[in-house]
Amino acid sequence: xxxxxxxxxxxxxxxxxxxxxxxxxxxxxxxxxxxxxxxxxxxxxxxxxxxxxxxxxxxxxxxxxxxxxxxxxxxxxxxxxxxxxxxxxxxxxxxxxxxxxxxxxxxxxxxxxxxxxxxxxxxxxxxxxxxxxxxxxxxxxxxxxxxxxxxxxxxxxxxxxxxxxxxxxxxxxxxxxxxxxxxxxxxxxxxxxxxxxxxxxxxxxxxxxxxxxxxxxxxxxxxxxxxxxxxxxxxxxxxxxxxxxxxxxxxxxx
Numbered sequence: 001x002x003x004x005x006x007x008x009x010x011x012x013x014x015x016x017x018x019x020x021x022x023x024x025x026x027x028x029x030x031x032x033x034x035x036x037x038x039x040x041x042x043x044x045x046x047x048x049x050x051x052x053x054x055x056x057x058x059x060x061x062x063x064x065x066x067x068x069x070x071x072x073x074x075x076x077x078x079x080x081x082x083x084x085x086x087x088x089x090x091x092x093x094x095x096x097x098x099x100x101x102x103x104x105x106x107x108x109x110x111x112x113x114x115x116x117x118x119x120x121x122x123x124x125x126x127x128x129x130x131x132x133x134x135x136x137x138x139x140x141x142x143x144x145x146x147x148x149x150x151x152x153x154x155x156x157x158x159x160x161x162x163x164x165x166x167x168x169x170x171x172x173x174x175x176x177x178x179x180x181x182x183x184x185x186x187x188x189x190x191x192x193x194x195x196x197x198x199x200x201x202x203x204x205x206x207x208x209x210x211x212x213x214x215x216x217x218x219x220x221x222x223x224x225x226x227x228x229x230x231x232x233x234x235x236x237x238x239x240x241x242x243x244x245x246x247x248x249x250x251x252x253x254x
Contacts, residue, residue, distance in 0.1 A: 016234055122150075
């Protein structure tokens with residue numbers, strides 16, 4: 001089975017204007033993400049999907065592949081699906097969506113998401129990291145609960161699993177998982193996902209993966225010991241990311 005990694009990078013971001021082109025360690029963020037995915041050597045091909053010729057030119061100047069996609073896409077997943085459906089990429093069996101604001105993506109998270117599809121037979125795959133109770137009140141940290149076979153039961157910005165009795169805190173703490181923004185998918189599953197209308201759960205939580213779960217698409221969740229550094233969504237995130245980059249002058253660890 002061959003794997004295509006697609007990095008959706010929309011220039012029209014609102015919280016961090018012109019996000020793909022903002023500098024991380026002196027280089028545009030989208031190029032840093034591209035470099036990271038290429039260095040992990042887990043995909044047979046890597047493509048940046050963008051609605052902006054300006055972003056595409058920067059990627060191509062760095063030696064990467066870029067594809068101009070529709071400006072009408074409501075999500076990065078739709079942008080990824082357009083690339084996957086292009087004749088140039090029809091040979092790939094597994095499509096991986098690596099978000100364009102994840103310059104420090106962990107190799108075990110990407111490998112785990114792929115393995116959930118390739119080795120464990122799930123239609124979709126993702127990853128989550130073990131965390132402490134401190135994230136439970138943070139709506140920006142998406143939590144996931146999974147079944148014994150690794151299948152995602154639910155994703156939420158709320159505190160899940162909910163602790164009803166303090167006496168069970170020790171048990172609850174072993175179940176806290178923070179979702180990481182990476183998805184792997186069989187080609188047919190990706191097509192079905194983007195063909196579905198937004199689900200009420202998705203609209204309420206603002207989590208597009210709930211559309212797939214509500215439709216019965218099984219999503220396996222690989223567990224890693226810690227989440228990646230995180231997404232670069234705001235000016236403060238960019239400042240922290242640059243500080244992290246400077247502190248790890250040779251690049252982030254795997």
